[in-house]
Amino acid sequence: MFPRNKDKVVKPTIDEQGNTPLHTAAWEGNLEVARALLKRKADVHAVDDKEHTPLHAAAWKGNLEVVKLLLKHGADVNAKNKQGKTPLYFAALKGNLEVAEALLKHELGVDSEDSEGCALLHLAAWKGSSKIVKLLLKHGADVHAENFERKTPLHFAACNGYPEMVKVLLERGADVNAKNFEGCTPLHFAALEGDLEVAEVLLKHKADVNAENEQRETPLHVAAWKGNLETVKLLLKHGADVHAKNSEGNSPLHLAVWEDNLEIVKLLLEHKANVNAENSKGRTPLHYAIRNNDYPEMVKVLLEKGANVHAIGNERCTPLYFAKFNDHVDVLNKVSEASVNVESCQNLSSDQKGARTPSCCSKVLNKMAHRLKNKCNLYYNQAITEASGSASRADNRPDLRLNDTNIENLKAGRDGGWQYFRP
Template structure:
């Protein structure tokens, strides 16, 4: 049990520390440091140390005065028990406080040692200005000039090189209190914790499980909390381990008001995550509301909308691709009206016009063609046109649009358009025959006069392709359109032979 003598001994310890601190103030060592040593030498670290000294000195005086006032009341026996309990609670906090100020005493000894050398130095040319500033003892520390190289808002590790003065346990306790207050929406507790100089919001060492405080606040959806952190220089561009920024989190959370607020505060809508995806990409894919999509779209620079997401996303490299894949043609149209680029390719060299497999591809094709997409674009793998892709999927509706667009360009003839071959020699008619789409085969052969005699690099024609896949109606139609039943390929196999091999003997019937 603590007795008054133990408490009095503690007071003596605190008093001795106060004496040392008062000596520093009386001798004006801090002002001497400003006058005699140029700020460019180590101004940043010294300024932070000064701030820690001043804050801890004021806090120590406050605690000591409070303890002294309470001890005076112990002169009355009837109050002794009550006040001893109060002092027990106060002294629980005394140990880390003493450790902190022991560290301060060591720093003060260094200052006293440096004072001897400072007095021998020649005062620099700007001493008059510095002395005038030093003569204002009540001037707040924030008014002192900082070096021009100092940065008030940065994520660089070098900005957090101030000497550690506080006990690590105290620092961790403050951080825990800060994040609890952020999650519970307690603005007063957050404000109180941010007043401690050891809380640096942009320092990775202060993150909770690699999450900066600003991202935790955004996830709660509390705009006032985010605003408070920004007022204390929280970096709005900080990311989580997945590379997502505050704007990513707000848009994915469908927090429309938060998205508007962050954009107003200067959040970059073109910042990308670890997959190369921007907030607008996720919005285009349908991960946020129409309101947030429109806000992000109008905040986006037109030159940055079509920036590719890179190799990590080879299927949907831009927001336009994402909108198309998500079936959100309204958002795709908005992106196109905002000058999105229709010629962006994926890693296989395909443009969006090649993606003919979606349910919305027919409408998408019309939209892309109206915005200048080139139907003659070949991919990197098989030198295939969008027409080849549409034909092999039996998309008559898309083939009609593509063929019309191909000849409207005026660079090729109708025969060149309908009989165009890929790197394997396949024509659109062969692709349609392999798919077994009789309506498309009839359309190509009758409307566009597709050549049924053309062969691929293996010597196979459209009739052979239909026989090989067992598409009897298509084979019968092609046979009646001039295809030869006895024509062999480079391996010597005829359509009749391949039909018999696969059990399709009725093709040769009249």
């Protein structure tokens, strides 16, 4: 297999990936073959088409004796592949502690970064390799190291759900409130993933429960949006601000309603969340409960807690308008059960344009006529007359203006050409 002339340098056979026989021996952990190749002057620095050296291969596979042999023959412990990854990177990735220890004895820069700016400690934290993390820290790894997204090893440990790793990093001085480029702390990531254990460890180490990211979202916003009920409970227990608003003015209640997280909505309301809180568009949680989807139970819960069906957003739209616009029959029934005073539709119709013209309000009134009956005060006359203007036949025919009883109203509507919907 090998030339008999001991002084002759081996001319390696390179495969389609650029691997030399020494790469193959290192990968397979064949110590004797590796020794024979090196004795015949095989290039210990040879790289494949991705710039992996034989030492990369041995470290990846955890072949300790081959690693030691290659190091003895001058292998570059700091060699990087095309992605900037060293042999120690692969040892950390695979959790090969003994290989990592052997590499660290050869003047390795423990804070060397890959092409994404991640140090070895980031990788070990991401993989949950606590022994590797401790080893790197012992050799001076920077616990505050940031990658290109400004994530620290603690962010990685929190995001991937390693409570013990989180403890180790915090005990070594990691900043519990460190923020990445989006302003997210490790607690934001724990809230996002719904990892109760990690969140508990972070809060025990004084994590800011009301820390805001670049969108002014707190961990409670994130947990409410993702539907992580137990995490929401924990955050509230530690003083999370139930009234906090993000950059769009949305409270955690807005986001929970938006995602139809009913149990979280109930919990937030139990903790005195403002059921009529308005965001930057002037919309309340009830607007979203009705507008986004047909959530009759959500609507019922909000109404029982005092949600205002007459709340007018910046577009001059009430929740009642959205109910009609989306043709939510079940929601309309829930609204009718709340004893709605339809006189408020006068406000709805005053400034509507295009698809939101006064005729939309009249359609709401028509749709509601059969459902509300004796449950509401039917002040259609003023609302429709003033809202409809000259475009309405009812406005030009005083004899057709609506009166105070259902029968008279329905008759007037029929004579005036108004379209009614069956319940």
